[in-house]
Amino acid sequence: MPRPVRVLLLADSHLGFDLPRRPRIERRRRGLDFARNYALALEPARERAVDLVVHGGDLFFRSEIPASLVWDGFAPLVEVARAGVPVFVVPGNHERGSIPHPLLSRHRLIHIFDAPKKFIIDIRGIPVGLFGFPYFSKQVRRSFPQLLTQTGLARDPSSIRLLCMHQLVEGATVGPQNYRFTTAPDVIRAADLPHGVGAVLSGHIHRAQHIEYDTRGAPLNAPVIYPGSIERTSFAEKDETKGYYLLEFEPDKTCGGRLVRSHFVPLPARPMVDLTVDSQGITAGQLCRNVQTALAGLDPHSIVRLRLNAESTDRTTGGLSAATLRALAPRTMNVEVGR
16 A cells, blocks of 8 residues: 555645735734744645645735745745645635735746646546635525536546535634524535545635534535644634644545545744723723733733723823833733723
8 A cells, every 4th residue: 555645734824914025113022923823834834844835825815915025924834845845725704815926926836726627637546636616605505516527526536535615614604603604605515525535635714623514513525624823813813722733634536535634733822812901980091001910910912902991091001102012011922902
């Protein structure tokens, strides 16, 4: 039996988030956290511990970004490709379905799903087919079967077949209330997932999850794997572990490959803290002292959403300007005032 094909799956790296090229204010930038975890996630590929890399979309935090930032995102992927590991990238919704400055992604081992298409590669004599399409925003629930047809998946004889995309799938969950996607026009029906693929590899949902059953408990035609985002992007994710997946597939033409190992690898994520501070009937100076004391009791690397526990006058809250908060908090901390 040949050695399984090893796949590194990551997504939603949102490079460039909170990372201005010419910052007007000196403070800790969260964009550095994303860049660090992006590099950490790609380490197994740089060390050739995997056979291929799939990025499930939203490589960047928006579509209109400078070429220098695009190069910062693709330089690590080029390094992986130069090590001989093929890379496959799905343009996500933050890229509006296309990679900005695409010439910077040019390398014979970097493949972009800029349209519904397939790529066939050979891994130690095993034909592996990767099929996919860029983020599709217009009624994907209705259009998904046609998009699948356009990839050529149904006619491909590869021993391992993987579907790569950046979409919502019925049954996926998000948020602190475990909201479950079901029947909206931008949600793919579980019943429409194809037979004959080893797995559906997708970005878009920031919570890591491995889905094998539909909402009624019936087995899916193929498992759906979301690696989630590589860092916490909002307080809705404050309790979620961030990371990427290492997957192993054994060849099987009948089913498109058997997923024999699915291992989630956590990445370091800074703690997110909702902090309530007493503001009842006090002066601006007292409020600042209360805030400083409360912040001092937290992990100095925390990302803090500050809330006041009473209605306060403009005179009181005016003492909590952004500059004041930066002065009260450790330099390693990010603080915002929530409502």
